[in-house]
Amino acid sequence: DTGVSQNPRHKITKRGQNVTFRCDPISEHNRLYWYRQTLGQGPEFLTYFQNEAQLEKSRLLSDRFSAERPKGSFSTLEIQRTEQGDSAMYLCASSLDGRQLNYGYTFGSGTRLTVV
Amino acid sequence: SQQGEEDPQALSIQEGENATMNCSYKTSINNLQWYRQNSGRGLVHLILIRSNEREKHSGRLRVTLDTSKKSSSLLITASRAADTASYFCAHSGGYQKVTFGTGTKLQVIP
Numbered sequence: 001d002t003g004v005s006q007n008p009r010h011k012i013t014k015r016g017q018n019v020t021f022r023c024d025p026i027s028e029h030n031r032l033y034w035y036r037q038t039l040g041q042g043p044e045f046l047t048y049f050q051n052e053a054q055l056e057k058s059r060l061l062s063d064r065f066s067a068e069r070p071k072g073s074f075s076t077l078e079i080q081r082t083e084q085g086d087s088a089m090y091l092c093a094s095s096l097d098g099r100q101l102n103y104g105y106t107f108g109s110g111t112r113l114t115v116v
Numbered sequence: 117s118q119q120g121e122e123d124p125q126a127l128s129i130q131e132g133e134n135a136t137m138n139c140s141y142k143t144s145i146n147n148l149q150w151y152r153q154n155s156g157r158g159l160v161h162l163i164l165i166r167s168n169e170r171e172k173h174s175g176r177l178r179v180t181l182d183t184s185k186k187s188s189s190l191l192i193t194a195s196r197a198a199d200t201a202s203y204f205c206a207h208s209g210g211y212q213k214v215t216f217g218t219g220t221k222l223q224v225i226p
Contacts, residue, residue, distance in 0.1 A: 004158075033213060042204050042216035043159070056213065091158060104149050104161035105214060112156070 004108035006092050012114045013082055020078045021111045025094030032075050033105065034067055035091040036060065043091055049075060050097070082115045089113075120205055120217035128223040135192040137220040139205030140185075146208050148181055148188050153202045153219075162190075162203075197226045 005024040013019050025032045030051050035043035046065070047057045051072035061067075064082075069075040079086055089112050093105035120141040129135055139148070147166045151159040165172045165181045165188070172179045178191040192199055202221045206214040 006158075035216075040219075042206075042218050045213050045215065048213055089156075093159075104151075104164050105159075106161065107151075107158035109158045110156075 004092055004094050004106050006090075006108035006111050008111055009109065010112050010114075012116060015084060015115055016081055018078065018080045019082060019113065020076050021090055021092075021113075022074060022076050023092030023108060024074045025092070026106055027073075028096070029094035029106070030072065030097055031095045032069055033093045033095070034075070034077050035093065037089045037091055037110075038087075046077075046090075079113075082113075084115045087113055087115045120207060120215065122203075122205060122217045122220045124220060125218070126221045126223070128225065129195055131195060131197055131224055131226050133195055135195050135199070135222055135224070137190045137203050137205075137222070139188045139190070139217050141188075141205075141207045141215075141217070142186065143207070143209050145183070148179075149206045149208070149214065150177075150179060150188075150190050151204045151206060151216075153204065155201075159204065192222075195222075195224045197224050200224045 007022045033048040034046040037043045045058050046061050047067050049069040052069050064080045067077045089110045091110045093107045095105050123138045149164045150162045153159045163174045163179050165179050176193045181188045200223050202219045204219045205217040208214045
């Protein structure tokens with residue numbers, strides 16, 4: 001297993017377009033998290049899944065954002081009608097079950113989104 | 117916001133010196149973690165300290181936790197140029213998500 005994989009690494013899109021990012025977690029990790037990070041700030045929580053169930057969504061996640069993890073493996077994050085304020089690094093992380101949260105997260109390298 | 121805060125925001129030291137970063141948080145926690153992020157990359161988990169622990173070591177890293185003051189510190193001893201990165205603390209109140217601080221940008225000058 002090569003860790004958490006995110007694709008694409010970079011995405012430039014025009015305002016108003018839809019974009020989709022993919023995250024492949026570590027195979028035995030049943031928890032998957034999405035965070036957003038803007039320049040000079042810490043990562044902000046967006047949403048997380050346990051297996052295929054989306055258990056929590058941040059208020060940061062407007063109606064234009066949707067995340068899925070259909071088979072409890074990879075996850076996708078879609079942003080519809082992108083705005084310039086959506087420009088950020090989108091980070092995916094995975095971990096074992098919450099009862100074993102004491103082992104920390106494994107992060108992917110992120111997808112950097114630029115909306116022009 | 118439940119986000120923690122770190123101090124200082126930026127730190128510049130000479131190679132070989134020690135670097136100390138502090139973190140404060142607002143809620144009750146189950147554990148506190150420290151992560152490193154190289155420029156434009158994902159975060160790497162460094163060390164985790166549980167709420168019933170006061171100090172933990174890992175290699176050149178030393179973490180302390182004071183739950184009465186809701187604060188933690190990360191000490192990097194004998195710093196190297198490769199330690200140049202941003203460092204984030206992150207806390208968890210239970211078995212849910214982790215909340216990150218604002219980060220300390222460390223520059224180690226060769």
